[in-house]
Amino acid sequence: MSMKDIFLAEFNQESWDSFVMCFADWFLQVDPKLVESAKQKGIPADICQVLLCEMGEYALEWVCKKVPALGDQSPASYLGHTDG
Numbered sequence: 001m002s003m004k005d006i007f008l009a010e011f012n013q014e015s016w017d018s019f020v021m022c023f024a025d026w027f028l029q030v031d032p033k034l035v036e037s038a039k040q041k042g043i044p045a046d047i048c049q050v051l052l053c054e055m056g057e058y059a060l061e062w063v064c065k066k067v068p069a070l071g072d073q074s075p076a077s078y079l080g081h082t083d084g
Contacts, residue, residue, distance in 0.1 A: 038052060
C-alpha cells in the first residue's frame with residue numbers, strides 16, 4: 001500500500017477544515033507577497049494557510065523538494081491531482 005493510498009483511506013475533510021481554521025488569525029499576519037507567491041505556485045488556499053503559518057517562506061521552497069515519504073516526488077506534484 002502506498003503513502004497515497006494510506007492518506008486517502010484516512011483523510012477526513014471535516015477534520016482538515018477544522019485544522020486549517022486554527023491558523024485563521026495567524027494567517028492574517030503573513031506577508032501578502034508570500035501568499036501571492038504560493039498562489040502562483042498553484043498551492044490551494046487551505047494548504048497555503050497551514051504551510052505559510054508553519055513554515056514561512058521556506059514552504060515555497062519545500063513544496064518543490066522531493067520527499068522520500070511521497071515516493072521521491074515533491075508535494076507540488078500532488079497539487080494537480082483531484083485526489084492529491
